Amino acid sequence: MTAKLSASDLTLIRGERCLFTGVGFALDPGQLMLLEGANGSGKTSLMRGIVGMLDFEEGEVRWQGEPIRSHRQPFFDAMVWMGHRVGFKADLTVAENLRFEQSLRRSRTTDLDAVLERLEIGRLKSLPLRSLSAGQQRRVALARMLMADAELWLMDEPFTNLDREGRKLVETLVTEHLRRNGMCVMAAHQDVSIDAPIERVLLQ
Amino acid sequence: MWTWFHKLASPPHFYALADKLIPWLSVPGYLLIAYGVYAGLFIAPEDYQQGDAFRIIYVHVPSAYLSMLAYMIMAIAGGIGLIWRMKLAHAVAASCAPLGASFTFLALATGSIWGRPMWGTWWEWGDPRLTSELILLFLYFGYMALRGAIDDTAKADKASAVLALVGAVNVPIIHFSVEWWSSLHQGPTLIKEGGPAIDPGMLYPLLAMIFGFSLVFGGMLLRRVRTEVLRRESRTRWVKDMMLQSQEG
Amino acid sequence: MNAADAMSPGLGSALAGMIKRDLLLAWKRPGDILNPLFFFAMVCTLFPLAVGPSVEQLEFAGPGVLWVAALLSMLLSLNSLFLSDFEDGSLEQLLVSPQPLVVLALGKTVAYWLTSGLPLVLLSPALAITFRMPADTIGVLMTTLALGTISLSLLGSIGAALTVGLHRGTALLSLLILPLAMPVLIFGARTVSLAAAGDVFSTGIYALAAYAVGALTLAPYATAAALRISNE
Numbered sequence: 001m002t003a004k005l006s007a008s009d010l011t012l013i014r015g016e017r018c019l020f021t022g023v024g025f026a027l028d029p030g031q032l033m034l035l036e037g038a039n040g041s042g043k044t045s046l047m048r049g050i051v052g053m054l055d056f057e058e059g060e061v062r063w064q065g066e067p068i069r070s071h072r073q074p075f076f077d078a079m080v081w082m083g084h085r086v087g088f089k090a091d092l093t094v095a096e097n098l099r100f101e102q103s104l105r106r107s108r109t110t111d112l113d114a115v116l117e118r119l120e121i122g123r124l125k126s127l128p129l130r131s132l133s134a135g136q137q138r139r140v141a142l143a144r145m146l147m148a149d150a151e152l153w154l155m156d157e158p159f160t161n162l163d164r165e166g167r168k169l170v171e172t173l174v175t176e177h178l179r180r181n182g183m184c185v186m187a188a189h190q191d192v193s194i195d196a197p198i199e200r201v202l203l204q
Numbered sequence: 205m206w207t208w209f210h211k212l213a214s215p216p217h218f219y220a221l222a223d224k225l226i227p228w229l230s231v232p233g234y235l236l237i238a239y240g241v242y243a244g245l246f247i248a249p250e251d252y253q254q255g256d257a258f259r260i261i262y263v264h265v266p267s268a269y270l271s272m273l274a275y276m277i278m279a280i281a282g283g284i285g286l287i288w289r290m291k292l293a294h295a296v297a298a299s300c301a302p303l304g305a306s307f308t309f310l311a312l313a314t315g316s317i318w319g320r321p322m323w324g325t326w327w328e329w330g331d332p333r334l335t336s337e338l339i340l341l342f343l344y345f346g347y348m349a350l351r352g353a354i355d356d357t358a359k360a361d362k363a364s365a366v367l368a369l370v371g372a373v374n375v376p377i378i379h380f381s382v383e384w385w386s387s388l389h390q391g392p393t394l395i396k397e398g399g400p401a402i403d404p405g406m407l408y409p410l411l412a413m414i415f416g417f418s419l420v421f422g423g424m425l426l427r428r429v430r431t432e433v434l435r436r437e438s439r440t441r442w443v444k445d446m447m448l449q450s451q452e453g
Numbered sequence: 454m455n456a457a458d459a460m461s462p463g464l465g466s467a468l469a470g471m472i473k474r475d476l477l478l479a480w481k482r483p484g485d486i487l488n489p490l491f492f493f494a495m496v497c498t499l500f501p502l503a504v505g506p507s508v509e510q511l512e513f514a515g516p517g518v519l520w521v522a523a524l525l526s527m528l529l530s531l532n533s534l535f536l537s538d539f540e541d542g543s544l545e546q547l548l549v550s551p552q553p554l555v556v557l558a559l560g561k562t563v564a565y566w567l568t569s570g571l572p573l574v575l576l577s578p579a580l581a582i583t584f585r586m587p588a589d590t591i592g593v594l595m596t597t598l599a600l601g602t603i604s605l606s607l608l609g610s611i612g613a614a615l616t617v618g619l620h621r622g623t624a625l626l627s628l629l630i631l632p633l634a635m636p637v638l639i640f641g642a643r644t645v646s647l648a649a650a651g652d653v654f655s656t657g658i659y660a661l662a663a664y665a666v667g668a669l670t671l672a673p674y675a676t677a678a679a680l681r682i683s684n685e
Contacts (some may be wrong), residue, residue: 051548073553084542085540085542089478089537102462104550169565323570342632349629367615378632381640381660382635
């Protein structure tokens with residue numbers, strides 16, 4: 001029985017440098033995968049490789065047993081990505097940005113207000129994104145994950161720019177997501193307190 | 205068939221193969237050119253209209269032909285590299301561009317020199333072939349500029365392959381549009397289609413030159429690809445081994 | 454969760470959403486639409502100032518000048534087509550969205566044409582009059598510009614996708630796109646000249662229409678491929 005998200009013998013070369021080689025993992029519903037490693041160890045590159053933004057030199061990532069390279073759509077249908085940058089337009093309001101998201105992907109909920117309340121940014125709904133602080137913008141990015149009906153969350157350094165309360169919120173949300181039988185891949189350079197089976201991938 | 209394809213795609217194998225092939229291309233190529241130059245200058249009869257001036261076609265026509273061929277090779281190699289992720293194909297495309305640009309420039313220069321006695325001017329916008337050739341030169345410039353602007357080789361390979369393919373689709377359209385544009389005013393043309401049959405004494409040297417240029421081009425291309433492969437594979441085992449061997453030997 | 458929610462949004466919803474988002478963005482920054490239009494008008498003004506006010510010359514040069522100015526003005530705004538998406542991470546989100554990137558790229562290009570090509574078409578009669586262009590020729594001019602700017606937008610989106618995130622983006626973009634754009638310029642400008650001279654001009658219109666259809670079919674695929682490469 002193969003795991004839902006799996007990979008073996010991943011090698012990534014950027015320019016002249018080999019970032020990592022022989023990396024593999026297997027992840028099943030309800031599990032969290034934590035990518036650990038120092039700055040520059042290739043955490044972000046591995047994340048970007050998993051979602052197909054970078055090509056691995058060797059090895060491949062599989063979703064439900066099918067290589068993602070050749071079966072993009074089923075994978076993208078089941079995942080949502082949170083990168084370093086928020087990925088929203090600064091000129092548009094929070095609501096406008098999230099409504100655009102809804103026109104692209106399947107939503108778990110259409111109740112925008114409830115999601116924003118949950119993230120404690122309900123009163124910012126009709127403000128343009130540029131007037132929000134970095135931490136508030138992070139919370140809008142979290143709203144994308146909460147609204148999407150996606151099994152797999154990919155989060156690259158989700159704690160950046162968040163205060164203690166915000167970190168706690170991320171941990172709670174991820175825990176809830178895993179309890180719903182969701183999956184999460186997270187790159188983080190600090191330890192997280194999430195009560196779930198954790199698969200650790202250490203990059204040298 | 206596929207094992208052969210994979211073997212060819214492997215850089216060390218290609219390197220060894222190119223080593224053997226280059227003399228087999230270059231030597232006959234230069235011999236054909238030597239014959240073509242001699243026959244073209246001294247044996248071929250004078251043109252009844254153009255006099256001796258026509259003899260520049262022995263350089264102009266092969267250059268123009270190679271300028272287009274090189275672009276097609278570049279686009280096809282880029283496409284192969286993009287679809288089958290074959291690194292050697294990208295090396296071919298990268299090596300092809302400066303050669304193609306050089307032949308395009310040669311075709312333009314010889315065309316312009318030819319035009320001087322024929323039209324009394326160095327440049328005649330009314331000639332569709334020269335104009336198309338000029339646009340082709342710009343296409344090469346764009347391709348090389350894009351390659352130069354991207355630092356990461358793998359990324360530069362893929363981006364320029366997309367550009368070459370888009371260009372290849374456009375080349376016939378450019379040619380057609382320029383033909384239509386110049387047909388609107390009756391300008392002078394160098395080569396009339398369906399004109400009188402060419403004298404065999406003129407034709408054979410021309411054919412020799414076309415084949416000779418092509419072979420020499422093939423040799424130059426292989427030589428460039430070999431260098432490109434070495435540069436790209438410089439950190440691999442086989443290159444290091446080979447360098448050590450050549451030092452000992 | 455009800456049944457309707459379980460369905461993924463279709464291609465139409467994605468295309469409409471993309472167009473709507475970019476139009477909304479343009480609406481919030483009207484300068485981005487207006488600046489290329491002012492540029493278009495100013496380039497058209499440069500020519501009479503440079504060659505003199507002789508009516509004969511202006512009538513003769515008009516179609517060419519208007520077309521070259523339109524082409525340059527399109528190039529001016531092209532660089533920003535994917536730039537802000539690249540910088541704020543929206544492009545990454547589009548790349549990993551469940552919708553085909555081709556559709557999203559097409560949506561962005563349609564919105565781009567609506568905010569750059571279409572305004573040029575609408576402004577062109579005002580400038581054509583200053584070049585003493587007769588009314589029926591102005592109709593031909595607008596038709597060729599409409600078809601031509603569609604092709605230029607599609608072609609330009611490939612170039613913009615290839616150069617997004619590179620230094621010296623604008624100069625490089627012009628170098629890539631101008632040679633490819635020459636057929637469009639040739640067919641566009643010559644068709645208007647022929648119409649002005651009272652000659653048969655239908656060939657050029659057909660050629661422009663064929664080019665636009667071909668570009669509409671092929672260009673989004675090239676743009677999508679280029680975007681994936683540029684985001685690496």
